[in-house]
Amino acid sequence: MTGAETRHRPHAVAPGAAMRAALRLARLHLASRRVPAALAAVAACAIGLRVALQWQWEAYGALQLPLIFETGCAVAIAVTATSLLGEPERVAGRWLPFLRLATAVALTLAAVGALAAAGAGAHLTGGAVEVLRNLAGMVGIGLLCAALLGGALAWAGPTSYLMIALYALYTQWHGPAVTTPWMWPARPPDDVGAALCAGLVFVAGVVLIAVRGARDSSTG
Template identity: 75%
Template sequence: MTAGEARKVPPGLAPADGVLPGEPLRPGLRLARLHLASRRVPAALAAVAACAVTLRIALHWDWDAYGALQLPLIFETGCAAAIAVTTASPFGEPERATGRWLPLLRLGAALALTAAAAGALAAAGTGAHLAGGTLEVLRNMAGLTGIGLLCAVALGGALAWTGPTAYLMIAVYALYTQWHGPALTTPWIWPARPGHDIGAAICAGLVFAVGIVLITVFGARDPVGE
């Protein structure tokens, strides 16, 4: 037997693509973990949890109708801003060139964070008087997150929070007009519409869908010089 033959691994024992037998999922899980860590997803989840806990505490206070509608919207915006910021990449163009799984990781992270935020805020309102109910939470979270993702594509992940924050100002004014007129009734300002409003749900869902598609395909805009 030659030295070259001794170094050869029998075909039945050779790992496929560097994966050891019995451990086919470990590289994929490690890649997902590293992606989530590089995007500061644990910090975003902590922010979502903080928003949910604070909302729960605030719901025990007495609010007038106007304040009760604004309250969940503020925390929904905070969650959407935290999700949008996680789209920023610390690696820039090299990651785009070498990460063939990158679009799927972006998609999975955005969907998982949005679902976690919506679930946490809905749970925070369980058994309390949450204005608009769970349907409004789901609709508003989807729409606000979509705005954040669109801003990430256009402005970069570091500035993605500006979109949901600016929209919050518009939504608060739209709520104000419900009492002081003339009322803004366009479904594109969905927080001012009832939770069962189909048009508002369609608009919020459309913004979320477009944001998800664009962030999956293009990712957040890299800062100049990366």
């Protein structure tokens, strides 16, 4: 074998080494996104919801209560869209969009599961279906905000939407009622239009953050 053939011969990568490299990349990605802190915030919201559900609430308060904790989870998830390292593309390469996508979806599912579990055996208005719809939509708003305004302002989208949604809930009792499906927290859990609107916002946010990431000065 000549020296030229040696230089051009591809190096085989052991499956174990490739797996370790992939796991290390995922671990570094999660650490740079403060995912452990986000999971802690989600757990705190779930515990807070569980404690609050032990009290007696009027109908209006029972609708507001889950929405407030859903917003807290959405803010925690949206903030993870930005990286402490400025997520230089050359490091993660072609896997970066998939890592962003997987992180956002996994955190959303974890938050839905945590809040639904917190409401198990208690009177959680709307049940797990409404938690999934409301949380997914708010996460989508937060991710869109991160992509368009920057990760530091990702909290502004879900928080602002919470204020509007609370007003929409208020109108159900005091009129004139807001019935647009884009105000999905004010719609019944079986409202298909509201579910579609929340789902579209979630998909748009996840896709945009996966493709381009958060709009931060560190990422250019």
